[in-house]
Amino acid sequence: MRKAINNGNITWIEEGTGAVVVLIHGFSESAGLWHLQTNRLKNHYRVIVPDLPGTLAAPLTQPLSIESMADYVYAILLEEDIKEAVVIGHSMGGYVALALAEKHPALIKGLGLFHSTAKADSEEKKENRSKSINLMQQYGADTFLRQTLPNMFSPATKSKHPELIDACIKMGQECSLSALIAYYEAMKERPDRTAVLQQLKVPVLFVVGKDDNAVPLDNILPQIAMPAVSSVHIFEEVGHMGMWEIPAASNLVLEQFISFCQL
Template structure:
């Protein structure tokens, strides 16, 4: 069921019943990213999937930051009177989940970093984002997405199911250029939040692809020992899109993690 508040400026999907789990999408994505996982999890849990500002379902709000998007998700939880939840984010969604964990630690029963990192962008990465923003502004969002999004998948995934890339690009094209630029600026300017992993008192899930070009293995590995309790899954022949590249394993991992967090 799609819901909204603030005259439709904040929107989300609400599926299933039980202990709540929040799934946060990343750059150029929307709630549809988690469609398969939602269908799996809603048999056991209540699944909340926000459409972040700038998606087709939710207008862009300015200024847009990782922190403002965390407040956007928090507003949804307040509207639903959800006091605690397992919060799992993909890529940029993980940055938002970390911002929530930092400001509202009492909210979390578990934190999931699905191809995501607590580290800030390196100077090299920031410069890459600046160049990408210029590319988007000069040639348009579609050109950028068609050039960039195929790299989110492993070579194996692209070879075995090339339609996945096209579906992902189509999803990205639902975001307007101002939103794509705002997301890149928000990611570029986010602070380092490795301290959150050191202080967190709930289980933390790490899902890592060895072929992930966006959040490489060597970026995340030093973080997996920081939390008190970590659940770590590293996959061969998986890029940045494990929820689509390895559907069955990712579904089971998410369900098992959410179940563990209820203990």
């Protein structure tokens, strides 16, 4: 069921009952990113899936930052009277999850980084984001999405399931140009949050695709030993979109991790 507060400025999907799981989408995505996981997890858990500002019906708020998006998610949890949750973020959603954990550590019962990282952008990555912003401004969002999003999938997925690339582009087209640019600016300016990993006492999940060009394996490996408790899954022939590329395996990983966090 889709819900809203603040005159429709904050929107989310809620499904199921039980211990709370929050699934946060990333750049050029919406709550629909997690539909295969929501359909599975709702049988055992209360699943909250926000639409971040600038996505679908949720208007873009300015200035937008990773921290303001964490505040947005927290407003949903306050509205739902949620005191603790397992919070899992994909890519940019992982950055939001880390900011939420930094601001409200008592809320976090477990943290999942699904193709995401606690490190800040390197100078090279920041420069590439600036170039991408220029590309969007010059040629429009659609050209950028069609050029960029296929690279989020592994070669095997692109070959066997081109329909997933089309669906990913279609989802991205539901975001405005101004929102896409604001997301890139927010990601570019985010701080390093590896200290958050080091301070967390709850379990932390790392999901990594061996063919992920956006958050490569060598970026994640040094972070695995930082939390007190880590769970790590490295998937072969998977890029940056494991929840779509291998949904059954992704669902199993999430179910096992969420169950472990309840102990």
